[in-house]
Each structure stands twice: as structure tokens, then as C-alpha cells.
Amino acid sequence: MKDYHKILVFAFLTILFFIYTFSLYAMNADFSSIGGDSADRGKRIWQEKNCTGCHQIYGLGGFLGPDLTNTYSERGNAYIKAFLKSGTKTMPDFKLTSHEIEDLTEYLKSIDQSGIGRPSQLKINYDGTIAQPEK
Ligand code: HEC
Structure with a gap:
């Protein structure tokens, strides 16, 4: 050449x-979804406060606290808000504002609708993909 x-x-x-x-x-x-609705803001707070350091979603994350994938349907909206408002002996109080608590709760609600957080219950398909079991 x-x-x-x-x-x-x-x-x-x-x-x-x-x-x-x-x-x-x-x-x-x-990209209109960035900065979008309450659940999007909740996801950002989730990342900023590093909730994943102690909690799992879909079975992935830290193991100090419980998996939160289905906490919304198992425990309910008010329970989550109370938890986030004051923390417990082992869960820190992040001094969240009521807006932040609302957004985090919306985020956990959207996660709950997207699947289950028990990896042992997931069915592995013949091609290696994963099927979500019925809730
Ligand atoms: C230092 C570790 C740690 C961090 C960081 C943390 N948590 Fe927790 N969380 C815990 C522990 C431990 C529990 C269980 C506490 C208990 O039962 O008293 C818990 C419990 C919870 C519960 C109740 C779950 C249930 O099924 O009872 C929710 C909801 C929750 N955390 C949300 C969050 C969110 C949202 C964040 C981020 C803003 C966060 N946590 C950050 C340790 C943590």
C-alpha cells in the first residue's frame, strides 16, 4: 500500500x-429518564448512601442487612418509611429528609415489582439464562 x-x-x-x-x-x-421520577431519584440516593454496602438486591450486595428486593410487598410502605426515618441499633440513621425517604421507598417499590430476591429460587434455563419464578 x-x-x-x-x-x-x-x-x-x-x-x-x-x-x-x-x-x-x-x-x-x-436521556429523559435520568433525573426523572421519584424511583430514579431513590436509586441515586441508594447509590450515594451506599445502601448496597449492607443490603442485597436480587441477592447481590453486602450481607450485614437483609435482602431488600421484596421488602416492599413483604413489609409494606409504612414499615420501610419508619425504618428509614430513625434506623435501629444495627441499621444507621442517615438523617434522610422526608423527600429522600419517599424516593427511596418508591425505588424499593419498583425493585419489588421487577423480580424476586431469592437466588436459590431462581430457575436456570438450559441455555444458561435465568427464569424468574412467579411471585
Ligand atoms: C451499616 C449497614 C447498613 C447500611 C449502610 C444500610 N442498612 Fe438498612 N439495615 C441494616 C441492618 C443490619 C438491618 C436490619 C436491622 C434490624 O432488623 O434491626 C437493616 C434493615 C433495613 C430495612 C428493613 C428491612 C426488613 O426487612 O426489616 C430497610 C427497608 C433498610 N434497611 C433500608 C436501607 C436503605 C434504603 C439504606 C440506604 C439509605 C440502608 N438500609 C443502609 C444495615 C444497613
């Missing part, structure tokens, strides 16, 4: 790279 052919290929690939990068960023700029 002649030298100027190499330069042409290089220039072509460089231009493609910039077009691709630009379009990716332009696409992500209007």
Missing part, C-alpha cells in the same frame, strides 16, 4: 471516529 493510501485510510477512520463519538454524545444528551 502506498503511503498516501495509508494516510487516506487513517483520515477516513479518524473522521468516522469523530462522527460516531459526536452522535453517541448527542443521543445520550436527551
Whole structure:
């Protein structure tokens, strides 16, 4: 290959790279769900306060506290809010505002609707994917 052919290929690939990068960023700029509803904000608080350090979701996470995937349907809205408001001897009080408590509870509600948190009850399909059992 002649030298100027190499330069042409290089220039072509460089231009493609910039077009691709630009379009990716332009696409992500209007991701409307970021910052969206109460459950989205709750997820962000969940990450900021590192609840995962002690709690599991879908069986993944720290093991100091219980799995919270289905706490919403098992314990209820008021129970979760009371827990988040004051903590217990082993669960820290994060001094959350009532808005933060509302958002975290909405997040736990959306997690509850998405599946179950007992890995031992998951059925493994023949192709290695996982089937959620009926709740
Ligand atoms: C330092 C570890 C730790 C962190 C961090 C933590 N928790 Fe907990 N959490 C616990 C423990 C331990 C319990 C069980 C306490 C008890 O029963 O007295 C618990 C219990 C709970 C419960 C009640 C669950 C049930 O089934 O009774 C909820 C809801 C909860 N935590 C939510 C959260 C949220 C939301 C966060 C983040 C803002 C969080 N926790 C951060 C340790 C933690």
C-alpha cells in the first residue's frame, strides 16, 4: 500500500471516529429518564448512601442487612418509611429528609415489582439464562 493510501485510510477512520463519538454524545444528551421520577431519584440516593454496602438486591450486595428486593410487598410502605426515618441499633440513621425517604421507598417499590430476591429460587434455563419464578 502506498503511503498516501495509508494516510487516506487513517483520515477516513479518524473522521468516522469523530462522527460516531459526536452522535453517541448527542443521543445520550436527551436521556429523559435520568433525573426523572421519584424511583430514579431513590436509586441515586441508594447509590450515594451506599445502601448496597449492607443490603442485597436480587441477592447481590453486602450481607450485614437483609435482602431488600421484596421488602416492599413483604413489609409494606409504612414499615420501610419508619425504618428509614430513625434506623435501629444495627441499621444507621442517615438523617434522610422526608423527600429522600419517599424516593427511596418508591425505588424499593419498583425493585419489588421487577423480580424476586431469592437466588436459590431462581430457575436456570438450559441455555444458561435465568427464569424468574412467579411471585
Ligand atoms: C451499616 C449497614 C447498613 C447500611 C449502610 C444500610 N442498612 Fe438498612 N439495615 C441494616 C441492618 C443490619 C438491618 C436490619 C436491622 C434490624 O432488623 O434491626 C437493616 C434493615 C433495613 C430495612 C428493613 C428491612 C426488613 O426487612 O426489616 C430497610 C427497608 C433498610 N434497611 C433500608 C436501607 C436503605 C434504603 C439504606 C440506604 C439509605 C440502608 N438500609 C443502609 C444495615 C444497613
